[in-house]
Amino acid sequence: MAGAALLWFASVAGIGHVLLLNVMASERSIRDYARRTLFYDYRRVTNRLVANLYPTSHQAGAQHAIAAFLSGYLNVDMRLAFSRLTQRVILVWGKQDLTTPVSKASALLELNPKAELEVFRLLSDDAGTGAPGTVQMRW
Numbered sequence: 001m002a003g004a005a006l007l008w009f010a011s012v013a014g015i016g017h018v019l020l021l022n023v024m025a026s027e028r029s030i031r032d033y034a035r036r037t038l039f040y041d042y043r044r045v046t047n048r049l050v051a052n053l054y055p056t057s058h059q060a061g062a063q064h065a066i067a068a069f070l071s072g073y074l075n076v077d078m079r080l081a082f083s084r085l086t087q088r089v090i091l092v093w094g095k096q097d098l099t100t101p102v103s104k105a106s107a108l109l110e111l112n113p114k115a116e117l118e119v120f121r122l123l124s125d126d127a128g129t130g131a132p133g134t135v136q137m138r139w
Contacts, residue, residue: 021066025057040096040124083111090116094123 023029031050035042057066068074082089089112093102105117 021063024066024070025054025062027054030054030057037099037125039126040094040122044126079107079111082108082115085112085114088114088116090118093117093119094126095119095121096124099125 027050030053031045034045034049034053039045056062091105091108093105095102102117102119105119109115109117
Protein backbone atom coordinates (compact mmCIF):
# COMPACT_ATOMS: atom_id res chain seq x y z
CA MET A 1 0.00 0.00 0.00
CA ALA A 2 2.44 2.59 -1.21
CA GLY A 3 -0.42 5.03 -1.74
CA ALA A 4 -1.38 4.87 1.95
CA ALA A 5 2.24 5.57 2.87
CA LEU A 6 2.26 8.55 0.49
CA LEU A 7 -0.89 9.99 2.07
CA TRP A 8 0.57 9.45 5.56
CA PHE A 9 3.85 11.12 4.53
CA ALA A 10 1.93 14.09 3.11
CA SER A 11 0.13 14.61 6.40
CA VAL A 12 3.29 14.23 8.51
CA ALA A 13 5.38 16.44 6.23
CA GLY A 14 2.75 19.16 6.38
CA ILE A 15 2.11 19.02 2.66
CA GLY A 16 -1.54 18.30 3.25
CA HIS A 17 -3.88 15.88 1.61
CA VAL A 18 -5.61 18.53 -0.47
CA LEU A 19 -2.38 19.71 -2.07
CA LEU A 20 -1.24 16.14 -2.73
CA LEU A 21 -4.56 15.14 -4.24
CA ASN A 22 -4.61 18.26 -6.43
CA VAL A 23 -1.15 17.36 -7.72
CA MET A 24 -2.31 13.80 -8.44
CA ALA A 25 -5.36 15.15 -10.30
CA SER A 26 -3.53 17.85 -12.25
CA GLU A 27 -3.89 17.95 -16.02
CA ARG A 28 -0.30 16.80 -16.40
CA SER A 29 -0.76 13.86 -14.00
CA ILE A 30 -3.94 12.81 -15.77
CA ARG A 31 -2.24 13.00 -19.16
CA ASP A 32 0.87 11.12 -17.99
CA TYR A 33 -1.13 8.36 -16.26
CA ALA A 34 -3.40 7.90 -19.27
CA ARG A 35 -0.45 7.69 -21.67
CA ARG A 36 1.59 5.39 -19.45
CA THR A 37 -1.13 3.09 -18.11
CA LEU A 38 -4.63 3.50 -19.49
CA PHE A 39 -4.15 3.63 -23.24
CA TYR A 40 -2.01 1.32 -25.35
CA ASP A 41 -2.08 3.90 -28.14
CA TYR A 42 -0.85 7.05 -26.40
CA ARG A 43 -2.16 9.15 -29.29
CA ARG A 44 -5.68 8.58 -27.95
CA VAL A 45 -4.77 10.79 -24.98
CA THR A 46 -5.84 14.08 -26.49
CA ASN A 47 -6.30 17.52 -24.99
CA ARG A 48 -10.04 16.94 -25.28
CA LEU A 49 -9.85 13.71 -23.25
CA VAL A 50 -7.82 15.42 -20.52
CA ALA A 51 -10.25 18.36 -20.57
CA ASN A 52 -13.09 15.89 -19.92
CA LEU A 53 -11.28 13.94 -17.19
CA TYR A 54 -9.96 16.96 -15.29
CA PRO A 55 -13.31 18.35 -14.01
CA THR A 56 -14.38 14.83 -13.07
CA SER A 57 -11.35 14.55 -10.80
CA HIS A 58 -12.18 17.88 -9.13
CA GLN A 59 -15.90 17.53 -8.49
CA ALA A 60 -17.26 17.35 -4.96
CA GLY A 61 -16.11 14.16 -3.25
CA ALA A 62 -13.58 13.22 -5.95
CA GLN A 63 -10.73 13.43 -3.44
CA HIS A 64 -12.13 10.32 -1.74
CA ALA A 65 -11.88 8.27 -4.94
CA ILE A 66 -8.30 9.44 -5.52
CA ALA A 67 -7.32 8.64 -1.93
CA ALA A 68 -8.98 5.21 -2.15
CA PHE A 69 -7.15 4.50 -5.42
CA LEU A 70 -3.78 5.58 -4.02
CA SER A 71 -4.20 3.64 -0.78
CA GLY A 72 -5.40 0.42 -2.41
CA TYR A 73 -8.87 0.50 -0.87
CA LEU A 74 -10.41 -0.09 -4.31
CA ASN A 75 -8.82 -3.54 -4.41
CA VAL A 76 -11.78 -5.53 -3.13
CA ASP A 77 -12.38 -9.26 -3.23
CA MET A 78 -15.22 -9.73 -5.68
CA ARG A 79 -14.81 -13.47 -6.29
CA LEU A 80 -17.93 -14.56 -4.39
CA ALA A 81 -20.15 -11.95 -6.04
CA PHE A 82 -18.72 -12.78 -9.49
CA SER A 83 -19.26 -16.51 -9.01
CA ARG A 84 -22.94 -15.89 -8.18
CA LEU A 85 -23.76 -13.97 -11.37
CA THR A 86 -26.38 -15.88 -13.33
CA GLN A 87 -26.45 -13.80 -16.50
CA ARG A 88 -23.98 -14.03 -19.37
CA VAL A 89 -20.74 -12.25 -18.53
CA ILE A 90 -18.22 -11.02 -21.07
CA LEU A 91 -14.81 -10.03 -19.76
CA VAL A 92 -13.33 -7.43 -22.10
CA TRP A 93 -9.56 -7.38 -21.62
CA GLY A 94 -6.68 -5.57 -23.23
CA LYS A 95 -3.74 -7.85 -24.00
CA GLN A 96 -1.28 -5.01 -23.30
CA ASP A 97 -2.73 -4.30 -19.83
CA LEU A 98 0.17 -4.17 -17.38
CA THR A 99 -1.95 -3.30 -14.33
CA THR A 100 -4.07 -6.45 -14.52
CA PRO A 101 -2.51 -8.86 -17.02
CA VAL A 102 -4.78 -11.08 -19.09
CA SER A 103 -3.38 -14.08 -17.19
CA LYS A 104 -5.55 -12.98 -14.24
CA ALA A 105 -8.69 -13.68 -16.30
CA SER A 106 -8.35 -17.46 -15.95
CA ALA A 107 -9.23 -17.29 -12.24
CA LEU A 108 -12.44 -15.40 -13.07
CA LEU A 109 -13.36 -17.86 -15.80
CA GLU A 110 -12.99 -20.72 -13.32
CA LEU A 111 -15.30 -18.95 -10.87
CA ASN A 112 -18.17 -18.50 -13.29
CA PRO A 113 -18.90 -20.96 -16.12
CA LYS A 114 -21.11 -18.35 -17.84
CA ALA A 115 -18.18 -15.98 -18.22
CA GLU A 116 -16.51 -15.53 -21.60
CA LEU A 117 -13.23 -13.80 -22.33
CA GLU A 118 -12.62 -11.42 -25.22
CA VAL A 119 -9.01 -10.26 -25.50
CA PHE A 120 -8.16 -7.28 -27.68
CA ARG A 121 -4.58 -7.40 -28.87
CA LEU A 122 -3.92 -3.66 -29.17
CA LEU A 123 -5.62 -2.46 -26.00
CA SER A 124 -4.30 -1.92 -22.51
CA ASP A 125 -6.19 -0.85 -19.40
CA ASP A 126 -8.44 1.01 -21.82
CA ALA A 127 -10.40 -2.00 -23.10
CA GLY A 128 -13.73 -0.20 -22.78
CA THR A 129 -12.67 3.17 -24.16
CA GLY A 130 -9.50 2.59 -26.16
CA ALA A 131 -11.31 1.39 -29.26
CA PRO A 132 -15.05 1.44 -28.58
CA GLY A 133 -15.93 0.76 -32.21
CA THR A 134 -13.86 -2.42 -32.20
CA VAL A 135 -15.38 -3.64 -28.95
CA GLN A 136 -18.95 -2.87 -30.08
CA MET A 137 -18.50 -4.64 -33.43
CA ARG A 138 -17.86 -7.95 -31.64
CA TRP A 139 -21.38 -8.09 -30.23
